[in-house]
Amino acid sequence: NAGVTQTPKFQVLKTGQSMTLQCAQDMNHEYMSWYRQDPGMGLRLIHYSVGAGITDQGEVPNGYNVSRSTTEDFPLRLLSAAPSQTSVYFCASSRDRSEGNTIYFGEGSWLTVV
């Protein structure tokens, strides 16, 4: 049981390039989400999904796209990277939307846009 797996762990992009951060979970969790964390700050929600085929925006969605074609995978796409997107990205998953549910996080993806 690997939990929540993120790839790549480190990435450097040039401004305007596109890339996809991968997130996979093997716990059959319905709910998945992406957060970003800037230096010295708490995590902020980018996008989330309550199940396959369903996605919605979080607090800071601009510049990011997501899709959820399977229960296991929830990739985050940067279509045209900007220096403001330099951050650490965390993927999270949980069993469902019910109260008292534990949310599990991946180990993070460090992205630098130059």
Add this chain to the structure above:
Amino acid sequence: DAKTTQPTSMDCAEGRAANLPCNHSTISGNEYVYWYRQIHSQGPQYIIHGLKNNETNEMASLIITEDRKSSTLILPHATLRDTAVYYCIVKRAAGNKLTFGGGTRVLVKP
């Protein structure tokens, strides 16, 4: 979701109990109190959560006041590996979105 207030930082002696306070005076009746911690360069780690009653697990204890306006996370015997940023989060029952504040930076000293 209700906002939480935590001290910015605190130190704790190794082997002693660490008591981390959190104020959530605007908490509503169906909101849970969650605690997560983030060790440097790692993803947030779940510690404990509660609604009304005090809770205990293998990692920590959570004490919630009777009016639910504040809570305390207790690490009974702090170790150097407990050095981390601890986040107190209030989460409404419907939905799984976590709103992180600044947290408390805990430094456990030998």
